[in-house]
Amino acid sequence: PRAREAGIAPGIYQPGTHNAITDVSGVQVGHVTITAEDNVRTGVTAILPHTGNLYQDKVPAGFSQGNGYGKMMGTTQVIELGEIETPILLTNTLSVPEAAAGVIEWTLAQPGNEAVRSVNAVVGETNDGRINNIRLRAVRPQHALAAIEAAGPGPVEEGSIGAGMGTVSFGWKGGIGTSSRVLPQEAGGFTVGVLVQTNYGGELTIMGTPVRRQDLQVPGDPLAVATSPDGSVMIIIATDAPLSDRNLERLAARSFLGIARTGSVMSNGSGDYALAFSTATSVRRTITRREQLHTLQDWPNEHMTPLFQSVVEATEEAVYNALFKASNVDGISAGQYPAIPVDGVLQLLGYPATGP
Template identity: 40%
Template sequence: MTSHQSFSPDGRPRARALGIDLQGQPGPWNAITDVPGVAVGYQTLIAGDGPLRVGTGPVRTGVTAILPRGRAGLGRPCTAGRYSLNGNGEMTGSAWIDEVGQLSGPVTISNTHAIGASHTGTIQWINTTRPDLANEWLLPVCAETWDGYLNDINGGHVTPEIVCTALYSAQSGPLQEGSLGGGTGMNCYGFKGGNGTASRLIQFGEATYTVGVFLQANFGSRHELTIRGRRVGEQLQTPNPMETTDWGTSPNQTPAAPGGSGSVIVIIATDAPLDPLQCTAVSRRVPLGLARTGTTGSLFSGDLFLTFSTAPDHPSDTAFPHGAPTTAELVQTVRMPWNRMDSLYTAVVEAVEESVLNALLVNTDMTGRDTHFSPALPHDQLRTLLADK
């Protein structure tokens, strides 16, 4: 087992380092970036303390950028499909993915009220990076979860320029997790939440394919938290401020969500050759991995999932044609047989479960606006509970 599979780049323990018995074989980095070509970038915004002053702070937010083929592959489509477990959330560009089964640009994830800035910033970045693509129409994929418990969510702190910086910073390699980028102000199961990632290797004949998961975790009630079949949430002794029905006390205060609210965005990448229907089928398996960690899917949690495959690598066949075509050429594709998809489904369920645990474990306490507090999941207590058979 490599150190990156068990420890974050800054040395903090991930789920495997705590001895949690996890199934499946991860890739070298145990991250979505194990899928060749995938790059991830962050911009993290943390500033201020004390009472909320809209437009000033406190600020606990950011943006995450995922490039399916890196900067060099911008504009080359990936096969894609998505699934919504609960629609109390937003993922722009999904109607076009449903239409053609392709993803041709980056994915950004931020807070609920930063969708507009993420959309504008992505277009600005593409216009600068690949102006030839910007001359076509652009339908960026921008997703969100709600960080208003800790963050000045109405303050407009995520700007298009911040989004551009996150996109420029995207790179491959081991990934930091927890409270950074879009996950900075998020909560999960009544603990500090945020970003988590994991990967799995699968065999198909002589080929080895990778399935990578990245998620922004902001969901679940404390009493639901389950780790490897053990209900541990209520046995962990920390303050539980997210279990509240305090929906704000003044017009200037963003309401605090009751336990179970929030949302989760899950992005799945693979180099296994899949068609759009298969990508959608893979996305539909995400809830099975989330359920292993205890959630039952709150009405106020927007749970949106996107899968893309980097295996078909060819110029876009959806770009606007410049002039009349001089030749006719059919597009040929290769895909996994449906009767060999179970290994991918298993990999997704396992990697989603581990990604949630990593988001919880690679984390620290955070105090945000109006002294709202989100405690980190206590490692020592968890070790003791899991060791007590």
């Protein structure tokens, strides 16, 4: 089940319709999962900020680096110009180039982009090398194109899928998770959506309670027990609030506080990155706005706190969803990375068990 279906509902705000990043209107998500011989178990996940021409109508964006042991691409231009001009792709560590090639080719090929000669592909990754034969670099540019083309609105598939196919989190099978929050009208009424690719570790806590492996009824698995706090987490954040790139950067930085609540200390070997963008058309960087003096909307500093609260909550819940929706997956050498036993977790937390 998803965490909320199991009764796990962190925070004080309510989620949106799908409790997903796609609750932010216009945002689309697509997955391509790649499995093949020789232990190829990897994939690509694409997040599209809006359904128009992303290159011509850029979205303001902010980036935050929790811990930089990672290979994320496209960050320097986001920092400088405060904007994103492509789909955002997630994949495995050694396949960032191929995913980026796919983003570039897709962008060059979009109608209206015939004269484009510069593309800032934004690609994040985590290292799925415990499950995927990562040195084979199985992802090709067409997988990236396929993930972009597969993107759609509505419910988002979670767990061992797309860029989450081969990830491991706290020694359990990790994956893709998502969640959202809708602010009350008096706080602006905005929606904040989060999607995570979880491959990190630490001392797992769920709703503040330590969840140790020895406290759960799991069939012994030497691979999974020999886990490490290293890994990585990619956090993609969408909102319809009309924020400046500076406030989007601050929003991105808060997501690591949600990660902290799950037990991470952003270990040395972890690539922990967050990227936030606004879908509000009143701040969209259209051709017209990019070429002349223009007006835009701005939500003030003074009212950012509820948005910060939202992103922390949604990040925490997205991580739980990634864990709860994951499936048992084999490791590259032997044994399996099991999904966390949800009923065991609920028992540990003193929550009612879920149904059969």
